[in-house]
Amino acid sequence: MTVSFHLCQPGGGASCGACCGLYNFRDHSRLAVAEQLSMQTERLRRVPWEASAWHEAARELLAARRAEPMFSAVRVCPLLGFVDNERKQVGCLAHPLVTGGTDLRDCGVYRSSVCETFTCPSFGWLTDAQARLVQVACADWYLYGLVITDVEFVRGCLRLLEWELAGPARPEVLMEQPEALAAVRRMFALKETAPRRGTNATVFGRFNRDADGEPVPRTVDYVKLGVRASPEDDVVLCLGYAPKDATELMGARELVRSHVKAVARALAA
Ligand code: SF4
Ligand code: SF4
Secondary structure (H helix, E strand, O other), X not given: OOOOOOOOOOEOOEOXXXXXXXXXXXXXXXXXXXXXXXXXXXXXXXXXOOHHHHHHHHHHHHHOOOOOOOOOOOOOOOOEEEOOOOOOOXXXXXXXXXXXXXXXXXXXXXXHHHHHHOOOOHHHHOXXXXXXXXXXXXXXXXXXXXXXXOHHHHHHHHHHHHHHHOOOOOHHHHHHOHHHHHHHHHHHOHHHHOOOOOOOOOEEOOEEEOOOOOEEEOOOOXXXXXXXXXXXXXXXXXXXXXXXXXXXXXXXXXXXXXXXHHHHHHHXX
């Protein structure tokens, strides 16, 4: 499985900046992230396209950062911003396609050659059809990056749908049917909308932050909660739920189940 198109800027409203640190804060809500990007975009818009000026602006922006990164391994680049006037596309403000020719990416947190060649694991782990489904269902600068980078979440949702359908859940078919696609969007959008995920600030999707600031995978403590594993639990974890008791876990499972069933119903209509 390898995605044959570029996942970072696939078009149609989808764009991603996750590996540039877009979500790497405890508060990575849409509002907080949009404010950060707007601030960086405004600041860099006034800087001449010269390396010394961009180095200086990058230093300033790093010093003014609203919070420390959640995971130290993922650097947060101050050169990320909105690359369109409508502020609907996140991307690298230092990229030659944005500056009109000058490559200023060496002024960010990685070397330009790293930025140019890096591909995240989703390029290798998602199929073309799965990635297209995410692109079309999440045509949105904030949601797309949250979903396209969480392979377990995408696969987990589609696996649950296959169980519900007792047959294949083909992305091509989901994309052809507007009602089904809208239901898929609501299912993927749980990444943003799922309620009552608590304020456990050390959780990001499937991961906990350890004492050194490194991500460590989480599991459900079934013994402590006194429940058995269920097929929804992978998705429940990807949504960032850290249930403290069986009731919370059951509620999260039901939320996932109801969204999967809604997709199945829309497909059958
Ligand atoms: S996280 Fe993946 S899809 Fe997103 S910008 Fe980075 S390489 Fe591209
Ligand atoms: S300079 Fe590199 S790390 Fe920074 S925003 Fe651009 S692509 Fe991302």
